[in-house]
Amino acid sequence: MSLTLLVEQILNGMQFGVTLFLTASGLTLVFGVMGLINLAHGSLFMVGAFAAAATAAATGSFLLALAASIAAAAAAGAIIEVGVIRRLYARDHLDQVLATFALILIFSEGTRWLFGSFPLYLSIPDALAGPVTLPGGIRYPLYRLMTIGVGLVIALGLYLLITRTRLGIRIRAGEADREIVAALGVDISRLYTVVFALGAALAGLAGALVGAIQSVQVGMGEPVLILAFVVIVIGGIGSIRGSLVGAILVGLTDTLGRFLLPGFFRLFMDNSAATSVGSALASMLIYVLMATILIWRPTGLYGARA
Template identity: 75%
Template sequence: MSAVLLIEQALNGLQFGVMLFLMGAGLTLIFGVMGLINLAHGSLYMVGAFAAAAVAGATGSFLLALVASLVAAAIAGVLVEVLVIRRLYDRDHLDQVLATFALILIFSEGTRWAFGSFPLFLDRPEWLAGTVMLPFGIEYSLYRLFIILVGLAVAAGLFWMIAYTRIGIQIRAGENDREMIGALGVNISALYTLVFALGAALAGFAGAMIGAIQSVQVGMGEPVLILAFVVIVIGGIGSIKGALVGALLVGLTDTLGRLLLPQFFELFMEPAAATSVGASLASMAIYILMAGVLLFKPSGLFGSTA
Protein backbone atom coordinates (compact mmCIF):
# COMPACT_ATOMS: atom_id res chain seq x y z
CA MET A 1 0.00 0.00 0.00
CA SER A 2 1.42 3.36 -1.01
CA ALA A 3 1.77 6.36 1.28
CA VAL A 4 -0.26 8.43 -1.20
CA LEU A 5 -3.24 6.07 -0.90
CA LEU A 6 -2.99 6.16 2.90
CA ILE A 7 -2.98 9.96 2.95
CA GLU A 8 -5.91 10.14 0.51
CA GLN A 9 -7.95 7.81 2.70
CA ALA A 10 -6.98 9.80 5.79
CA LEU A 11 -8.33 12.91 4.05
CA ASN A 12 -11.53 11.01 3.24
CA GLY A 13 -11.76 10.10 6.92
CA LEU A 14 -11.25 13.75 7.83
CA GLN A 15 -14.03 14.77 5.43
CA PHE A 16 -16.35 12.13 6.90
CA GLY A 17 -15.47 13.28 10.41
CA VAL A 18 -16.19 16.93 9.60
CA MET A 19 -19.63 15.98 8.28
CA LEU A 20 -20.30 13.99 11.46
CA PHE A 21 -19.20 16.99 13.51
CA LEU A 22 -21.86 19.18 11.90
CA MET A 23 -24.44 16.60 12.96
CA GLY A 24 -22.94 15.87 16.35
CA ALA A 25 -22.41 19.51 17.34
CA GLY A 26 -26.11 20.32 17.02
CA LEU A 27 -27.07 17.11 18.78
CA THR A 28 -24.74 17.71 21.71
CA LEU A 29 -25.90 21.33 22.06
CA ILE A 30 -29.54 20.24 22.18
CA PHE A 31 -28.90 17.49 24.70
CA GLY A 32 -26.43 19.49 26.78
CA VAL A 33 -28.57 22.62 27.14
CA MET A 34 -32.08 21.16 26.96
CA GLY A 35 -31.54 17.63 28.25
CA LEU A 36 -33.51 16.35 25.27
CA ILE A 37 -32.98 13.09 23.38
CA ASN A 38 -33.85 14.10 19.82
CA LEU A 39 -34.17 11.12 17.50
CA ALA A 40 -35.59 13.42 14.81
CA HIS A 41 -32.23 15.17 14.34
CA GLY A 42 -31.53 12.96 11.32
CA SER A 43 -34.80 14.11 9.76
CA LEU A 44 -33.56 17.71 9.92
CA TYR A 45 -30.43 16.54 8.08
CA MET A 46 -32.76 15.12 5.41
CA VAL A 47 -34.80 18.35 5.26
CA GLY A 48 -31.64 20.34 4.56
CA ALA A 49 -30.58 17.95 1.81
CA PHE A 50 -33.97 18.02 0.07
CA ALA A 51 -34.23 21.81 0.36
CA ALA A 52 -30.77 22.20 -1.18
CA ALA A 53 -31.55 19.78 -4.02
CA ALA A 54 -34.85 21.53 -4.78
CA VAL A 55 -33.35 25.03 -4.79
CA ALA A 56 -30.33 23.96 -6.82
CA GLY A 57 -32.63 22.35 -9.37
CA ALA A 58 -34.78 25.48 -9.61
CA THR A 59 -32.03 28.12 -9.63
CA GLY A 60 -28.87 26.30 -10.66
CA SER A 61 -27.01 27.99 -7.78
CA PHE A 62 -25.10 25.79 -5.35
CA LEU A 63 -24.56 28.65 -2.89
CA LEU A 64 -28.28 29.41 -2.79
CA ALA A 65 -28.85 25.70 -2.20
CA LEU A 66 -26.58 25.80 0.85
CA VAL A 67 -28.39 28.87 2.20
CA ALA A 68 -31.73 27.14 1.60
CA SER A 69 -30.58 24.10 3.58
CA LEU A 70 -29.72 26.29 6.57
CA VAL A 71 -32.96 28.26 6.41
CA ALA A 72 -35.27 25.27 5.78
CA ALA A 73 -33.74 23.14 8.54
CA ALA A 74 -33.76 26.05 10.99
CA ILE A 75 -37.44 26.82 10.26
CA ALA A 76 -38.31 23.13 10.59
CA GLY A 77 -36.40 23.07 13.89
CA VAL A 78 -38.27 26.10 15.23
CA LEU A 79 -41.64 24.60 14.29
CA VAL A 80 -40.75 21.26 15.87
CA GLU A 81 -39.50 22.91 19.06
CA VAL A 82 -42.50 25.21 19.46
CA LEU A 83 -45.20 22.71 18.51
CA VAL A 84 -43.83 19.46 19.97
CA ILE A 85 -40.53 19.59 21.83
CA ARG A 86 -41.53 22.38 24.21
CA ARG A 87 -44.04 20.01 25.79
CA LEU A 88 -41.38 17.36 26.47
CA TYR A 89 -38.81 19.17 28.60
CA ASP A 90 -40.35 18.08 31.89
CA ARG A 91 -41.15 14.57 30.67
CA ASP A 92 -38.89 11.58 31.07
CA HIS A 93 -36.56 10.41 28.32
CA LEU A 94 -38.88 7.60 27.22
CA ASP A 95 -41.56 10.13 26.30
CA GLN A 96 -38.96 12.17 24.41
CA VAL A 97 -37.79 9.11 22.50
CA LEU A 98 -41.33 8.11 21.53
CA ALA A 99 -42.32 11.63 20.48
CA THR A 100 -39.21 12.28 18.39
CA PHE A 101 -39.47 8.82 16.82
CA ALA A 102 -42.98 9.78 15.74
CA LEU A 103 -41.48 12.93 14.20
CA ILE A 104 -39.17 10.74 12.11
CA LEU A 105 -42.21 9.02 10.60
CA ILE A 106 -43.97 12.34 10.01
CA PHE A 107 -40.93 13.88 8.30
CA SER A 108 -40.34 10.78 6.17
CA GLU A 109 -43.90 10.56 4.92
CA GLY A 110 -44.16 14.32 4.47
CA THR A 111 -40.97 14.39 2.41
CA ARG A 112 -42.15 11.43 0.33
CA TRP A 113 -45.45 13.25 -0.29
CA ALA A 114 -43.68 16.51 -1.26
CA PHE A 115 -40.83 15.12 -3.38
CA GLY A 116 -41.83 11.57 -4.25
CA SER A 117 -40.06 8.31 -3.51
CA PHE A 118 -37.29 8.66 -6.07
CA PRO A 119 -33.90 10.09 -5.05
CA LEU A 120 -32.90 13.61 -6.02
CA PHE A 121 -29.41 14.59 -7.10
CA LEU A 122 -27.49 17.70 -6.13
CA ASP A 123 -24.80 18.48 -8.68
CA ARG A 124 -21.50 19.99 -7.63
CA PRO A 125 -20.83 23.43 -9.14
CA GLU A 126 -18.21 23.67 -11.85
CA TRP A 127 -15.87 25.66 -9.59
CA LEU A 128 -15.78 22.70 -7.18
CA ALA A 129 -15.54 19.95 -9.80
CA GLY A 130 -12.41 18.00 -10.53
CA THR A 131 -9.34 17.56 -8.35
CA VAL A 132 -6.63 19.66 -6.79
CA MET A 133 -2.93 18.84 -6.48
CA LEU A 134 -1.75 18.75 -2.87
CA PRO A 135 1.85 18.47 -1.60
CA PHE A 136 3.71 15.18 -2.16
CA GLY A 137 1.91 14.63 -5.46
CA ILE A 138 -1.47 13.86 -3.89
CA GLU A 139 -4.42 14.47 -6.24
CA TYR A 140 -7.59 14.96 -4.21
CA SER A 141 -11.23 15.82 -4.85
CA LEU A 142 -11.71 19.59 -4.74
CA TYR A 143 -15.25 19.21 -3.39
CA ARG A 144 -14.20 16.94 -0.53
CA LEU A 145 -11.46 19.42 0.35
CA PHE A 146 -14.12 22.15 0.29
CA ILE A 147 -16.20 20.16 2.81
CA ILE A 148 -13.19 19.81 5.11
CA LEU A 149 -12.35 23.52 5.00
CA VAL A 150 -15.94 24.70 5.44
CA GLY A 151 -16.54 22.23 8.28
CA LEU A 152 -13.42 23.38 10.12
CA ALA A 153 -14.47 27.00 9.60
CA VAL A 154 -17.89 26.22 11.10
CA ALA A 155 -16.18 24.50 14.03
CA ALA A 156 -14.02 27.59 14.63
CA GLY A 157 -17.13 29.79 14.47
CA LEU A 158 -18.93 27.62 17.00
CA PHE A 159 -15.98 27.67 19.39
CA TRP A 160 -15.84 31.46 19.10
CA MET A 161 -19.59 31.83 19.65
CA ILE A 162 -19.62 29.56 22.71
CA ALA A 163 -16.52 31.16 24.26
CA TYR A 164 -16.86 34.87 23.51
CA THR A 165 -20.45 35.89 22.79
CA ARG A 166 -23.33 36.67 25.10
CA ILE A 167 -25.48 33.88 23.66
CA GLY A 168 -22.56 31.51 24.14
CA ILE A 169 -22.33 32.47 27.80
CA GLN A 170 -26.05 31.82 28.17
CA ILE A 171 -25.71 28.42 26.47
CA ARG A 172 -22.86 27.41 28.78
CA ALA A 173 -24.79 28.65 31.80
CA GLY A 174 -27.87 26.77 30.63
CA GLU A 175 -25.88 23.55 30.55
CA ASN A 176 -24.94 23.99 34.21
CA ASP A 177 -27.97 25.61 35.86
CA ARG A 178 -30.96 26.53 33.69
CA GLU A 179 -33.07 27.57 36.70
CA MET A 180 -30.48 30.12 37.81
CA ILE A 181 -30.15 31.82 34.40
CA GLY A 182 -33.95 31.95 34.24
CA ALA A 183 -33.98 33.70 37.60
CA LEU A 184 -31.43 36.18 36.25
CA GLY A 185 -33.83 37.26 33.51
CA VAL A 186 -32.80 35.11 30.56
CA ASN A 187 -35.77 34.02 28.45
CA ILE A 188 -35.38 30.25 28.70
CA SER A 189 -38.01 29.50 26.03
CA ALA A 190 -36.32 31.79 23.51
CA LEU A 191 -32.89 30.33 24.37
CA TYR A 192 -34.16 26.78 23.87
CA THR A 193 -35.75 27.69 20.54
CA LEU A 194 -32.54 29.37 19.38
CA VAL A 195 -30.38 26.38 20.39
CA PHE A 196 -32.74 23.94 18.68
CA ALA A 197 -32.80 26.07 15.50
CA LEU A 198 -28.99 26.28 15.51
CA GLY A 199 -28.66 22.51 15.92
CA ALA A 200 -31.22 21.94 13.17
CA ALA A 201 -29.43 24.36 10.82
CA LEU A 202 -26.11 22.56 11.33
CA ALA A 203 -27.77 19.22 10.58
CA GLY A 204 -29.45 20.60 7.45
CA PHE A 205 -26.18 22.12 6.28
CA ALA A 206 -24.45 18.76 6.69
CA GLY A 207 -27.21 17.11 4.64
CA ALA A 208 -26.77 19.64 1.83
CA MET A 209 -22.99 19.25 1.77
CA ILE A 210 -23.12 15.46 1.61
CA GLY A 211 -26.03 15.52 -0.85
CA ALA A 212 -23.58 16.39 -3.63
CA ILE A 213 -21.67 13.16 -2.93
CA GLN A 214 -24.54 10.73 -2.50
CA SER A 215 -28.16 10.78 -3.60
CA VAL A 216 -30.76 12.72 -1.61
CA GLN A 217 -33.46 10.32 -0.48
CA VAL A 218 -36.03 9.69 2.22
CA GLY A 219 -34.52 8.12 5.33
CA MET A 220 -30.96 9.26 4.56
CA GLY A 221 -30.57 10.86 7.98
CA GLU A 222 -31.11 7.86 10.25
CA PRO A 223 -27.77 6.05 9.60
CA VAL A 224 -25.91 9.34 10.10
CA LEU A 225 -27.86 10.00 13.32
CA ILE A 226 -26.59 6.72 14.79
CA LEU A 227 -23.02 7.73 14.04
CA ALA A 228 -23.66 11.20 15.48
CA PHE A 229 -24.79 9.61 18.75
CA VAL A 230 -21.56 7.58 18.76
CA VAL A 231 -19.64 10.83 18.24
CA ILE A 232 -21.16 12.66 21.20
CA VAL A 233 -20.85 9.64 23.47
CA ILE A 234 -17.13 9.40 22.65
CA GLY A 235 -16.53 13.15 22.90
CA GLY A 236 -18.74 13.80 25.90
CA ILE A 237 -22.30 15.05 25.91
CA GLY A 238 -22.56 18.84 25.88
CA SER A 239 -18.99 19.46 24.69
CA ILE A 240 -18.36 21.08 21.29
CA LYS A 241 -14.67 20.21 21.59
CA GLY A 242 -15.68 16.63 22.35
CA ALA A 243 -17.98 16.57 19.32
CA LEU A 244 -15.12 17.67 17.05
CA VAL A 245 -12.56 15.24 18.48
CA GLY A 246 -15.08 12.40 18.57
CA ALA A 247 -16.19 13.06 14.99
CA LEU A 248 -12.62 13.06 13.67
CA LEU A 249 -11.83 9.86 15.58
CA VAL A 250 -14.93 8.13 14.20
CA GLY A 251 -14.31 9.35 10.65
CA LEU A 252 -10.66 8.26 10.62
CA THR A 253 -11.35 4.97 12.39
CA ASP A 254 -14.11 4.01 9.98
CA THR A 255 -12.28 5.02 6.79
CA LEU A 256 -8.81 3.74 7.65
CA GLY A 257 -10.25 0.60 9.23
CA ARG A 258 -11.92 -0.36 5.95
CA LEU A 259 -8.57 0.14 4.20
CA LEU A 260 -6.12 -1.39 6.67
CA LEU A 261 -7.92 -4.26 8.39
CA PRO A 262 -8.41 -6.45 5.28
CA GLN A 263 -4.76 -5.97 4.40
CA PHE A 264 -3.71 -6.85 7.94
CA PHE A 265 -5.63 -10.14 7.90
CA GLU A 266 -4.11 -11.06 4.54
CA LEU A 267 -0.94 -11.74 6.52
CA PHE A 268 -2.65 -14.69 8.22
CA MET A 269 -5.31 -16.01 5.82
CA GLU A 270 -6.44 -16.23 2.23
CA PRO A 271 -7.30 -12.91 0.52
CA ALA A 272 -11.04 -13.69 0.19
CA ALA A 273 -11.35 -14.65 3.87
CA ALA A 274 -9.20 -11.70 4.92
CA THR A 275 -11.43 -9.31 3.01
CA SER A 276 -14.56 -10.73 4.65
CA VAL A 277 -13.14 -10.71 8.19
CA GLY A 278 -11.52 -7.31 7.75
CA ALA A 279 -14.68 -5.73 6.38
CA SER A 280 -16.73 -7.15 9.25
CA LEU A 281 -14.34 -5.83 11.88
CA ALA A 282 -14.08 -2.49 10.10
CA SER A 283 -17.84 -2.02 10.38
CA MET A 284 -17.53 -2.69 14.13
CA ALA A 285 -14.43 -0.56 14.69
CA ILE A 286 -16.18 2.66 15.71
CA TYR A 287 -18.32 0.82 18.27
CA ILE A 288 -15.21 -0.91 19.64
CA LEU A 289 -13.64 2.56 19.87
CA MET A 290 -16.69 3.86 21.75
CA ALA A 291 -16.59 0.94 24.17
CA GLY A 292 -12.88 1.49 24.77
CA VAL A 293 -13.36 5.19 25.52
CA LEU A 294 -16.27 4.54 27.88
CA LEU A 295 -14.28 1.87 29.68
CA PHE A 296 -11.74 4.46 30.81
CA LYS A 297 -13.82 7.66 30.56
CA PRO A 298 -17.50 6.88 31.23
CA SER A 299 -18.48 10.52 30.63
CA GLY A 300 -16.62 10.67 27.30
CA LEU A 301 -13.33 12.33 26.47
CA PHE A 302 -14.44 15.86 27.37
CA GLY A 303 -17.72 15.22 29.16
CA SER A 304 -18.55 16.53 32.61
CA THR A 305 -17.93 14.12 35.47
CA ALA A 306 -20.49 15.87 37.67
Protein backbone atom coordinates (compact mmCIF):
# COMPACT_ATOMS: atom_id res chain seq x y z
CA MET A 1 0.00 0.00 0.00
CA SER A 2 1.52 3.31 -1.09
CA LEU A 3 1.31 6.58 0.81
CA THR A 4 -0.17 8.24 -2.29
CA LEU A 5 -3.07 5.80 -2.38
CA LEU A 6 -3.71 6.26 1.35
CA VAL A 7 -3.81 10.06 1.00
CA GLU A 8 -6.23 9.73 -1.92
CA GLN A 9 -8.54 7.59 0.20
CA ILE A 10 -8.36 10.07 3.08
CA LEU A 11 -9.38 12.85 0.68
CA ASN A 12 -12.19 10.65 -0.64
CA GLY A 13 -13.35 10.19 2.95
CA MET A 14 -13.26 13.95 3.50
CA GLN A 15 -15.27 14.54 0.33
CA PHE A 16 -17.83 11.95 1.37
CA GLY A 17 -17.92 13.50 4.84
CA VAL A 18 -18.58 17.07 3.75
CA THR A 19 -21.42 16.03 1.42
CA LEU A 20 -22.90 14.10 4.35
CA PHE A 21 -22.51 17.24 6.44
CA LEU A 22 -24.56 19.30 3.99
CA THR A 23 -27.41 16.82 4.33
CA ALA A 24 -27.04 16.20 8.07
CA SER A 25 -26.72 19.89 9.01
CA GLY A 26 -30.17 20.65 7.61
CA LEU A 27 -31.60 17.59 9.30
CA THR A 28 -30.10 18.50 12.67
CA LEU A 29 -31.44 22.07 12.39
CA VAL A 30 -34.96 20.78 11.76
CA PHE A 31 -34.68 18.11 14.44
CA GLY A 32 -33.07 20.42 17.00
CA VAL A 33 -35.27 23.48 16.50
CA MET A 34 -38.61 21.85 15.71
CA GLY A 35 -38.27 18.48 17.40
CA LEU A 36 -39.48 16.93 14.14
CA ILE A 37 -38.43 13.53 12.79
CA ASN A 38 -38.34 14.23 9.04
CA LEU A 39 -37.86 11.04 7.06
CA ALA A 40 -38.49 12.98 3.83
CA HIS A 41 -35.20 14.87 4.15
CA GLY A 42 -33.54 12.39 1.80
CA SER A 43 -36.22 13.10 -0.79
CA LEU A 44 -35.19 16.78 -0.75
CA PHE A 45 -31.62 15.59 -1.47
CA MET A 46 -33.07 13.77 -4.50
CA VAL A 47 -35.08 16.83 -5.59
CA GLY A 48 -31.91 18.91 -5.65
CA ALA A 49 -30.06 16.31 -7.72
CA PHE A 50 -32.86 16.03 -10.31
CA ALA A 51 -33.31 19.80 -10.52
CA ALA A 52 -29.57 20.20 -11.12
CA ALA A 53 -29.44 17.47 -13.76
CA ALA A 54 -32.48 18.83 -15.63
CA THR A 55 -31.18 22.43 -15.52
CA ALA A 56 -27.70 21.42 -16.68
CA ALA A 57 -29.20 19.47 -19.58
CA ALA A 58 -31.35 22.46 -20.59
CA THR A 59 -28.78 25.25 -20.15
CA GLY A 60 -25.36 23.60 -20.11
CA SER A 61 -24.43 25.67 -17.06
CA PHE A 62 -23.21 23.93 -13.91
CA LEU A 63 -23.59 27.08 -11.81
CA LEU A 64 -27.22 27.43 -12.87
CA ALA A 65 -27.67 23.75 -12.03
CA LEU A 66 -26.40 24.33 -8.50
CA ALA A 67 -28.65 27.38 -8.10
CA ALA A 68 -31.62 25.37 -9.37
CA SER A 69 -30.90 22.57 -6.90
CA ILE A 70 -30.92 25.01 -3.98
CA ALA A 71 -34.03 26.85 -5.18
CA ALA A 72 -36.02 23.70 -6.00
CA ALA A 73 -35.22 21.97 -2.71
CA ALA A 74 -35.88 25.11 -0.66
CA ALA A 75 -39.22 25.67 -2.44
CA ALA A 76 -40.23 22.03 -1.96
CA GLY A 77 -39.23 22.24 1.70
CA ALA A 78 -41.23 25.41 2.30
CA ILE A 79 -44.30 23.97 0.55
CA ILE A 80 -44.33 20.72 2.51
CA GLU A 81 -43.64 22.58 5.78
CA VAL A 82 -46.64 24.84 5.25
CA GLY A 83 -48.89 22.18 3.76
CA VAL A 84 -48.02 19.10 5.82
CA ILE A 85 -45.31 19.47 8.45
CA ARG A 86 -46.93 22.41 10.26
CA ARG A 87 -49.77 20.12 11.32
CA LEU A 88 -47.38 17.63 12.93
CA TYR A 89 -45.47 19.67 15.51
CA ALA A 90 -47.91 18.94 18.32
CA ARG A 91 -48.42 15.34 17.24
CA ASP A 92 -46.70 12.21 18.48
CA HIS A 93 -43.39 11.21 16.86
CA LEU A 94 -45.10 8.16 15.37
CA ASP A 95 -47.45 10.45 13.44
CA GLN A 96 -44.45 12.44 12.20
CA VAL A 97 -42.70 9.27 11.04
CA LEU A 98 -45.77 7.99 9.21
CA ALA A 99 -46.53 11.33 7.54
CA THR A 100 -42.96 11.97 6.39
CA PHE A 101 -42.64 8.37 5.21
CA ALA A 102 -45.70 9.01 3.05
CA LEU A 103 -43.89 12.05 1.65
CA ILE A 104 -41.00 9.79 0.60
CA LEU A 105 -43.42 7.71 -1.48
CA ILE A 106 -45.04 10.82 -2.97
CA PHE A 107 -41.70 12.36 -3.93
CA SER A 108 -40.39 9.09 -5.39
CA GLU A 109 -43.44 8.42 -7.54
CA GLY A 110 -43.76 12.08 -8.52
CA THR A 111 -40.12 12.18 -9.62
CA ARG A 112 -40.53 8.93 -11.55
CA TRP A 113 -43.60 10.40 -13.28
CA LEU A 114 -41.73 13.59 -14.25
CA PHE A 115 -38.35 12.16 -15.25
CA GLY A 116 -38.97 8.47 -15.85
CA SER A 117 -37.29 5.47 -14.24
CA PHE A 118 -33.96 5.80 -16.02
CA PRO A 119 -31.09 7.60 -14.28
CA LEU A 120 -29.93 11.08 -15.32
CA TYR A 121 -26.34 12.22 -15.45
CA LEU A 122 -24.88 15.54 -14.38
CA SER A 123 -21.54 16.21 -16.06
CA ILE A 124 -18.64 17.82 -14.24
CA PRO A 125 -17.90 21.21 -15.88
CA ASP A 126 -14.76 21.46 -18.01
CA ALA A 127 -13.17 23.95 -15.59
CA LEU A 128 -13.34 21.37 -12.78
CA ALA A 129 -12.65 18.25 -14.83
CA GLY A 130 -9.42 16.32 -14.51
CA PRO A 131 -6.92 16.03 -11.69
CA VAL A 132 -4.81 18.60 -9.90
CA THR A 133 -1.32 17.99 -8.52
CA LEU A 134 -1.06 18.31 -4.75
CA PRO A 135 2.14 18.64 -2.67
CA GLY A 136 4.11 15.40 -2.84
CA GLY A 137 3.12 14.80 -6.46
CA ILE A 138 -0.32 13.41 -5.55
CA ARG A 139 -2.86 13.81 -8.36
CA TYR A 140 -6.44 14.17 -7.20
CA PRO A 141 -9.70 15.11 -9.01
CA LEU A 142 -10.23 18.86 -8.89
CA TYR A 143 -14.02 18.47 -8.59
CA ARG A 144 -13.72 16.42 -5.40
CA LEU A 145 -11.36 19.04 -3.94
CA MET A 146 -13.87 21.75 -4.85
CA THR A 147 -16.59 19.75 -3.09
CA ILE A 148 -14.49 19.60 0.08
CA GLY A 149 -13.87 23.34 -0.10
CA VAL A 150 -17.55 24.17 -0.68
CA GLY A 151 -18.58 22.01 2.27
CA LEU A 152 -16.10 23.66 4.62
CA VAL A 153 -17.08 27.16 3.48
CA ILE A 154 -20.76 26.37 4.06
CA ALA A 155 -19.90 24.96 7.49
CA LEU A 156 -18.23 28.27 8.36
CA GLY A 157 -21.18 30.21 6.94
CA LEU A 158 -23.67 28.17 9.00
CA TYR A 159 -21.60 28.72 12.13
CA LEU A 160 -21.59 32.49 11.54
CA LEU A 161 -25.32 32.45 10.72
CA ILE A 162 -26.21 30.64 13.93
CA THR A 163 -23.86 32.58 16.23
CA ARG A 164 -23.62 36.10 14.74
CA THR A 165 -26.96 36.98 13.14
CA ARG A 166 -30.41 37.90 14.37
CA LEU A 167 -31.88 34.89 12.57
CA GLY A 168 -29.37 32.66 14.31
CA ILE A 169 -30.32 34.10 17.69
CA ARG A 170 -33.98 33.35 16.94
CA ILE A 171 -33.13 29.81 15.82
CA ARG A 172 -31.17 29.11 19.01
CA ALA A 173 -33.86 30.70 21.14
CA GLY A 174 -36.58 28.70 19.39
CA GLU A 175 -34.60 25.54 20.09
CA ALA A 176 -34.32 26.41 23.77
CA ASP A 177 -37.88 27.62 24.46
CA ARG A 178 -40.31 28.17 21.59
CA GLU A 179 -43.14 29.40 23.86
CA ILE A 180 -41.06 32.26 25.26
CA VAL A 181 -39.85 33.21 21.79
CA ALA A 182 -43.43 33.33 20.52
CA ALA A 183 -44.45 35.40 23.55
CA LEU A 184 -41.71 37.93 22.70
CA GLY A 185 -43.33 38.60 19.35
CA VAL A 186 -41.37 36.32 17.02
CA ASP A 187 -43.51 34.70 14.34
CA ILE A 188 -42.61 31.12 15.22
CA SER A 189 -44.45 29.68 12.19
CA ARG A 190 -42.43 31.82 9.80
CA LEU A 191 -39.23 30.93 11.66
CA TYR A 192 -39.98 27.23 11.29
CA THR A 193 -40.65 27.66 7.56
CA VAL A 194 -37.32 29.47 7.11
CA VAL A 195 -35.42 26.81 9.06
CA PHE A 196 -37.08 23.99 7.14
CA ALA A 197 -36.39 25.67 3.78
CA LEU A 198 -32.77 26.28 4.79
CA GLY A 199 -32.33 22.63 5.74
CA ALA A 200 -33.95 21.56 2.47
CA ALA A 201 -31.68 23.88 0.45
CA LEU A 202 -28.58 22.34 2.04
CA ALA A 203 -29.84 18.84 1.22
CA GLY A 204 -30.59 19.90 -2.35
CA LEU A 205 -27.09 21.33 -2.81
CA ALA A 206 -25.60 18.09 -1.49
CA GLY A 207 -27.69 16.14 -3.99
CA ALA A 208 -26.43 18.28 -6.87
CA LEU A 209 -22.79 17.91 -5.82
CA VAL A 210 -23.11 14.15 -5.47
CA GLY A 211 -25.07 13.91 -8.72
CA ALA A 212 -21.98 14.90 -10.69
CA ILE A 213 -20.07 11.94 -9.21
CA GLN A 214 -22.75 9.26 -9.39
CA SER A 215 -25.96 8.87 -11.38
CA VAL A 216 -29.11 10.79 -10.44
CA GLN A 217 -31.95 8.33 -9.85
CA VAL A 218 -35.16 7.83 -7.94
CA GLY A 219 -34.53 6.62 -4.38
CA MET A 220 -30.99 8.02 -4.15
CA GLY A 221 -31.89 9.96 -0.99
CA GLU A 222 -32.82 7.04 1.27
CA PRO A 223 -29.28 5.65 1.87
CA VAL A 224 -28.05 9.20 2.52
CA LEU A 225 -30.87 9.78 5.03
CA ILE A 226 -29.76 6.78 7.11
CA LEU A 227 -26.17 8.03 7.19
CA ALA A 228 -27.36 11.57 8.02
CA PHE A 229 -29.19 10.25 11.09
CA VAL A 230 -26.02 8.41 12.12
CA VAL A 231 -24.08 11.66 11.75
CA ILE A 232 -26.42 13.74 13.92
CA VAL A 233 -26.54 11.03 16.60
CA ILE A 234 -22.73 10.94 16.69
CA GLY A 235 -22.34 14.73 16.63
CA GLY A 236 -25.26 15.59 18.91
CA ILE A 237 -28.75 16.66 17.91
CA GLY A 238 -28.99 20.36 17.10
CA SER A 239 -25.22 20.95 16.86
CA ILE A 240 -23.82 22.21 13.55
CA ARG A 241 -20.28 21.65 14.80
CA GLY A 242 -21.25 18.15 15.85
CA SER A 243 -22.69 17.49 12.39
CA LEU A 244 -19.42 18.53 10.74
CA VAL A 245 -17.24 16.45 13.06
CA GLY A 246 -19.62 13.50 12.91
CA ALA A 247 -19.86 13.63 9.11
CA ILE A 248 -16.09 13.68 8.67
CA LEU A 249 -15.72 10.80 11.14
CA VAL A 250 -18.34 8.77 9.28
CA GLY A 251 -16.83 9.60 5.88
CA LEU A 252 -13.30 8.65 6.91
CA THR A 253 -14.40 5.53 8.80
CA ASP A 254 -16.47 4.22 5.90
CA THR A 255 -13.93 5.03 3.16
CA LEU A 256 -10.82 3.87 4.99
CA GLY A 257 -12.62 0.77 6.28
CA ARG A 258 -13.55 -0.28 2.75
CA PHE A 259 -9.99 0.42 1.62
CA LEU A 260 -7.97 -1.12 4.47
CA LEU A 261 -9.98 -4.07 5.79
CA PRO A 262 -9.91 -6.27 2.64
CA GLY A 263 -6.14 -5.81 2.46
CA PHE A 264 -5.78 -6.73 6.13
CA PHE A 265 -7.76 -9.96 5.72
CA ARG A 266 -5.71 -10.90 2.66
CA LEU A 267 -2.81 -11.47 5.02
CA PHE A 268 -4.39 -14.73 6.18
CA MET A 269 -7.29 -15.41 3.75
CA ASP A 270 -7.62 -15.97 0.03
CA ASN A 271 -8.48 -12.93 -2.07
CA SER A 272 -12.20 -13.70 -2.56
CA ALA A 273 -12.90 -14.40 1.11
CA ALA A 274 -10.86 -11.39 2.27
CA THR A 275 -12.81 -9.07 -0.05
CA SER A 276 -16.15 -10.47 1.11
CA VAL A 277 -15.36 -10.38 4.84
CA GLY A 278 -13.59 -7.03 4.66
CA SER A 279 -16.45 -5.37 2.77
CA ALA A 280 -19.04 -6.78 5.18
CA LEU A 281 -17.16 -5.54 8.25
CA ALA A 282 -16.46 -2.18 6.62
CA SER A 283 -20.19 -1.60 6.15
CA MET A 284 -20.65 -2.14 9.90
CA LEU A 285 -17.87 0.19 11.06
CA ILE A 286 -19.88 3.41 11.16
CA TYR A 287 -22.50 1.78 13.38
CA VAL A 288 -19.77 0.41 15.66
CA LEU A 289 -18.39 3.96 15.79
CA MET A 290 -21.84 5.34 16.68
CA ALA A 291 -22.37 2.76 19.43
CA THR A 292 -18.91 3.42 20.89
CA ILE A 293 -19.47 7.20 21.01
CA LEU A 294 -22.93 6.80 22.55
CA ILE A 295 -21.49 4.59 25.30
CA TRP A 296 -18.94 7.30 26.05
CA ARG A 297 -21.26 10.30 25.49
CA PRO A 298 -24.98 9.37 25.34
CA THR A 299 -25.92 12.78 23.92
CA GLY A 300 -23.28 12.68 21.17
CA LEU A 301 -19.99 14.53 20.88
CA TYR A 302 -21.48 18.04 21.11
CA GLY A 303 -25.02 17.36 22.25
CA ALA A 304 -26.39 19.18 25.27
CA ARG A 305 -26.36 17.04 28.41
CA ALA A 306 -29.71 16.52 30.08
